[in-house]
Amino acid sequence: MVVNFQDSEIVAGWEDILSKDKYRLMFADIVASYPEKRSIYVQYEDIDAYNSDLAMYFLDNPDRCLAKGRDMVKASLPPTWDQRDAVNLRITNLPRDAKVEVRHLRAKHLGKLISVEGLVRKATAVKPRMTQALFRCARCGAEIWEGQTGVLMKEPLMCSNLDGSCNKQATHFELDAKSSVYVDTQKVEVQESPEGLRGGAQPERMTGFVEDDIAGIITAGNRITVNGIVRSAEKPDRDKSTVFEMFMDILSIEFEQHEYDEIQITEEDELEIISMSRDPRLFDNIVASISPTIHGMNEVKGAIALQLFGGCNKEMDDGTMIRGDMHVLLVGDPGVAKSQILRYMSTLSPRGIYASGKSASAAGLTAAAVKDEFGDGRWTLEAGALVLADKGLACIDELDKMTSQDRSSLHEAMESQRISVAKAGITATLQCRCSMLAAANPKYGRFEMGTSITNQIDLPPALMSRFDLIFVLTDKPNAKSDRDITAHILNVHRRGEARQIGEDAPLIAGIDIGKIKEETQNVKPVYERETLRKYVAYSKRMVPIMTAEAMGIIEENYLRIRAMGAGENDSVPITARQLEAFVRLSEASARMRLSRTVDADDATCAVNLVEYYLGKILAPDGGQWDIDNISSNFAKKDRDELKVILNIIRDFGSPEGISEEEIITHALSEGLSEEKTRKRLKMMIGDVTLYKPRDGLYKEVA
Numbered sequence: 001m002v003v004n005f006q007d008s009e010i011v012a013g014w015e016d017i018l019s020k021d022k023y024r025l026m027f028a029d030i031v032a033s034y035p036e037k038r039s040i041y042v043q044y045e046d047i048d049a050y051n052s053d054l055a056m057y058f059l060d061n062p063d064r065c066l067a068k069g070r071d072m073v074k075a076s077l078p079p080t081w082d083q084r085d086a087v088n089l090r091i092t093n094l095p096r097d098a099k100v101e102v103r104h105l106r107a108k109h110l111g112k113l114i115s116v117e118g119l120v121r122k123a124t125a126v127k128p129r130m131t132q133a134l135f136r137c138a139r140c141g142a143e144i145w146e147g148q149t150g151v152l153m154k155e156p157l158m159c160s161n162l163d164g165s166c167n168k169q170a171t172h173f174e175l176d177a178k179s180s181v182y183v184d185t186q187k188v189e190v191q192e193s194p195e196g197l198r199g200g201a202q203p204e205r206m207t208g209f210v211e212d213d214i215a216g217i218i219t220a221g222n223r224i225t226v227n228g229i230v231r232s233a234e235k236p237d238r239d240k241s242t243v244f245e246m247f248m249d250i251l252s253i254e255f256e257q258h259e260y261d262e263i264q265i266t267e268e269d270e271l272e273i274i275s276m277s278r279d280p281r282l283f284d285n286i287v288a289s290i291s292p293t294i295h296g297m298n299e300v301k302g303a304i305a306l307q308l309f310g311g312c313n314k315e316m317d318d319g320t321m322i323r324g325d326m327h328v329l330l331v332g333d334p335g336v337a338k339s340q341i342l343r344y345m346s347t348l349s350p351r352g353i354y355a356s357g358k359s360a361s362a363a364g365l366t367a368a369a370v371k372d373e374f375g376d377g378r379w380t381l382e383a384g385a386l387v388l389a390d391k392g393l394a395c396i397d398e399l400d401k402m403t404s405q406d407r408s409s410l411h412e413a414m415e416s417q418r419i420s421v422a423k424a425g426i427t428a429t430l431q432c433r434c435s436m437l438a439a440a441n442p443k444y445g446r447f448e449m450g451t452s453i454t455n456q457i458d459l460p461p462a463l464m465s466r467f468d469l470i471f472v473l474t475d476k477p478n479a480k481s482d483r484d485i486t487a488h489i490l491n492v493h494r495r496g497e498a499r500q501i502g503e504d505a506p507l508i509a510g511i512d513i514g515k516i517k518e519e520t521q522n523v524k525p526v527y528e529r530e531t532l533r534k535y536v537a538y539s540k541r542m543v544p545i546m547t548a549e550a551m552g553i554i555e556e557n558y559l560r561i562r563a564m565g566a567g568e569n570d571s572v573p574i575t576a577r578q579l580e581a582f583v584r585l586s587e588a589s590a591r592m593r594l595s596r597t598v599d600a601d602d603a604t605c606a607v608n609l610v611e612y613y614l615g616k617i618l619a620p621d622g623g624q625w626d627i628d629n630i631s632s633n634f635a636k637k638d639r640d641e642l643k644v645i646l647n648i649i650r651d652f653g654s655p656e657g658i659s660e661e662e663i664i665t666h667a668l669s670e671g672l673s674e675e676k677t678r679k680r681l682k683m684m685i686g687d688v689t690l691y692k693p694r695d696g697l698y699k700e701v702a
Contacts, residue, residue, distance in 0.1 A: 003053045010065055013054050014072040017046050027076055030087060038213050039088040040073055041252065044095060059098055062091075062113035062229050066251075084181075088212055090252040094227050102192040103204040105246055109230045116248070117225045121205060122189040122370070122382050126216040132181035135173040139166045144173065186215040188250075190226060191388075193351075208248040218253060220367065221387040221430045225254040265534050272531070273538050277594040283605075286592065289525035289532055291344045294337045295488035296481075299612055300471050303328055304341065306609070307435050307469075308349060308393065308536055309591040311584030312543050323417050325435040326584050327466060329399070331457055332473030333446045338439035342395040345437055348529055350537050351392020353434075355385045357402040365396075366409045367430055369423035379426055386413050386432040393435050400440040400458040407463060410436075414466040438467075446475075468581035469613050488523075495520035544590035546583070550603035554582045557607045561614075574614065582606045642689075644670050645680050649690070649700050657697030 017023070023040060030037050048055040058065045069089045077087065094115040102116060135144045135156050142161040146154055155173055159166035191205045208226055210218070218224060228250040235241050265273070276282060283302070290301045311324030330338045346352035355365060368382045386394050399407070413419050419430045442456045457464070464470065498516045501508075527535070561574045585606035590598040648666045649658055660681065667677040681698065684690040690698050 003057060005054060005057055007068060010054070010068045011072060013047070013050055014069045016050055017042065018069075018072055018076055020046065031078060031081070034085060034087075035213075038086070039090050041090050041092050042069075044091055044093050044098075047091075048095070058091075059094075059113045061111075063111065066091075086212075090214075091227055092252045092254060099225075101204075102190065102206045105206065105230065110232055110246075111229065113227070113229055113251075114248075115225055115227045116190060116206060118190040118192045118206075118223075119383065119388055120188055120218050120220055120222045120224060121191040123218055123220055124187045126184050126186045128182040129185040129211070130180050131183050134176040134179045136176055137161065137166055138172040138174055142166070143176075183211050184213075184215040186210045186218075188218060188226075190224070193223070206246070206248060208250045210250045210253070214250070214253055219428070219430070220381045221383040221390060221432075222255065223390070226250045227252045227254070265538055269534050270538070273535050274594070276527070276531075276535060283589075283592065285526040286532065288522075289527045289529075290348070291337070291341050292523050292525045293492045294340060295485045297337075297341075297473070299609070300330065300341070300473070303469050303471065303585075303609055303613075304345060304437065306585055306588040306592065307437065308345070309539050309588040310435055311587035311591075313433065321417070322580075323415070323433075324584055324587065325417065325433065326468045326581070326588065327414055327436040327438070329464065329467040329470045330437075330439045330473060331442065331470060332439075333475040334441060336473040336475050338473065339397050342397050342437060342439055345393060346395040348532060349393035350533050351389060351434075352395060353385045353389040353392065354395045354397070357396055357398040357400070357438075366413065366419045366432075367421045367423075367428075369421075369426055379423075381421060381423075381426055381428060381430070383430065386410075386434060387419065387430050389434040390431050391433050393437060394432075396436060396438045398440070399438040400443075404460075407460070411463060411466070414463075436467075465577060468577075468584060469609065470617055471613055472616055491520045492523050495523050539591045539594060542591050542594055542596065544587055544595055544598045544602075546586070546598040546603075547600070549600045550586060550598045553600055553603040553607065554579070554586065557611075558582065561611075578610060578614070581610055585609055641672060641676060641680055642684065644672060645677065645684065646689070646700065649698060653699065657693050657699040659696055660698065663698065 018040075023042070026040050030040070044055065047058055066089060073087050073089055074083065091113065094113070098113065099115045099117065100109060102118060130148050130153070133146045133148050133153065135146060136142070137144065137159040140159065140161050142159055144156045144160050146156050148154055153175075159171050159173075186209070188208050188210060189205050190208060191203045208228060226248065228248040230246060230248055232244040233247055234244055279285065283305070286305045287298055287301045290305055307326045307328050310326060313324040314322040316322065330341065332338055343354055346354035364384050365386050366384045367387060368384060369379050370382045371379055385396075409419070413432050414436060417431070417433045419432055421428045421430060440457050440459060443458050494516055498513050498520075501513060525532075558574065558579050582603070583606075586598045586602040589602035589605045590596075593602075595602075644667065645663065648663055648670075652658055652662065652666060660678075663681065664674050664677050668674065672680075681690065685692070685698075689701060691701055693699050
């Protein structure tokens with residue numbers, strides 16, 4: 001039942017609400033520090049506590065209620081207050097039933113007070129908008145004030161001179177721009193949050209206008225909740241149209257309080273989450289819930305599970321930021337389900353964005369400069385995929401297919417977790433505090449074990465070294481694993497067919513639907529996707545502290561691996577970047593258990609995972625570990641082989657040069673095969689270390 005309220009009842013409500021101590025303090029603060037502070041922020045729950053019917057009426061008739069509220073605000077100010085100094089009345093913390101998704105905005109919402117959550121896609125520069133225009137009559141000089149609404153200037157229809165002499169003929173009015181009244185205005189575009197989209201839906205956007213003291217406090221990439229009144233505006237076409245555009249007059253802006261604020265966790269959810277965390281098989285169950293349709297790959301799924309929880313971002317005393325987010329790279333042969341894992345994780349992560357490197361540009365990943373339609377068509381920034389994934393997970397497929405120029409934009413985003421933009425006269429820094437899960441294919445179709453990883457992937461070493469974990473996924477024929485994978489894939493399809501048929505379908509001779517579902521339970525995730533999303537969101541509240549025991553395990557293992565490169569080996573097996581990976585992984589393991597401390601088990605889990613991946617790629621032929629296999633174009637072994645060939649040319653070459661056959665003969669005695677020697681000679685010609693003075697001869701470039 002709709003309850004109507006008289007003006008006196010609305011005024012009485014405002015009198016009672018604004019008489020509370022906290023609002024009296026706000027008034028005193030405004031009087032003391034005007035114009036820096038010029039807004040009264042009223043909590044919706046205070047209106048609801050006074051009268052729930054009035055609170056509901058307020059949502060349906062905000063213009064009328066706010067007008068009475070502004071009158072009360074003026075009346076509450078001291079008698080000496082200049083009435084031309086406006087004080088704003090802003091409503092915050094609207095109830096959940098007043099929250100509307102952008103894609104669900106309809107004509108019924110026009111004129112209503114609603115709340116919208118989303119990402120700021122674009123935000124223009126703050127500009128002055130005229131609210132009261134002062135005109136002077138060109139004939140008699142009379143002053144006429146004309147209120148301005150909308151974007152188009154409205155002039156007086158007639159002169160206000162009392163003798164009326166000017167109104168008998170056409171009158172020209174001159175605008176006094178200096179004496180007119182202005183308010184700061186900013187146009188923003190809010191896009192619905194990506195985690196609410198499923199099935200590849202295009203995110204919807206809504207335009208809003210922010211005025212006065214809250215203009216200019218938001219930038220592209222912010223996650224916000226805007227509270228305001230939905231309005232309609234006629235399309236600026238030459239012909240009159242009956243189709244109108246929607247926009248919002250924004251009353252207040254709420255920035256998210258903590259990560260994943262948009263995921264609602266009830267008390268029942270919290271009890272279930274705490275119960276899950278005590279399960280001794282928690283880690284195995286979470287791994288089994290990640291892409292269960294993909295067989296095996298438990299180490300990779302375990303690493304991705306830890307990436308989902310992430311380490312802790314830290315701010316040091318000198319302002320230095322240390323990232324806690326982890327970056328994982330999957331490299332492998334075609335058909336090993338890399339893309340499937342990425343797509344699955346983009347939907348499982350509370351904030352997941354999926355992009356393909358083949359079709360993404362640097363602007364699409366970081367930020368694009370676009371022209372706004374707000375008056376003079378100035379350039380403004382539009383947030384890209386990495387900015388939209390802030391505090392979430394960015395899944396980038398086919399990373400190796402990106403152009404080198406586009407890839408270069410990822411360096412700063414991965415290490416510093418921010419994006420510096422200098423485009424179209426705009427210089428800005430955007431936040432992209434996200435983990436990155438990327439996939440790449442080998443240059444020559446399939447991965448060759450025994451060859452340096454940097455020579456097989458079209459990615460610069462500087463970019464590869466920024467990944468905390470790199471997994472090589474190969475597809476080699478093996479009787480047992482082939483049988484297991486075949487059975488798993490067929491069971492996946494069989495379960496899918498059984499699910500499509502449903503429970504009420506007629507019986508099929510020789511087919512037992514219930515038995516098929518029972519036999520294929522391993523394809524079903526242990527935890528439902530929504531449950532796992534809530535668990536991850538809840539875990540982000542934990543900031544685990546490293547125990548002395550865990551610290552000792554990490555230190556001991558790091559120094560042990562470093563010691564491998566001492567002495568005759570003269571290689572660098574591991575660097576401080578991997579030490580930080582130890583810490584992030586151990587923090588993620590503690591977070592997964594909802595633990596306040598990083599224990600010995602967490603440190604051991606991190607050490608095992610890092611050693612597993614390093615053993616696979618740092619010593620592809622089973623020899624000495626060398627971090628240059630991923631952080632440089634040349635590993636120590638490569639440099640040693642090049643040095644051998646250079647020494648042969650210097651020791652045995654003549655002024656005219658040295659023949660290839662002679663180089664190979666000497667190289668064989670040094671332990672270099674003929675194939676390796678030819679390959680190195682070709683490489684040294686390519687990087688201009690050697691040149692050919694004539695056919696068949698080699699000489700060092702001076």
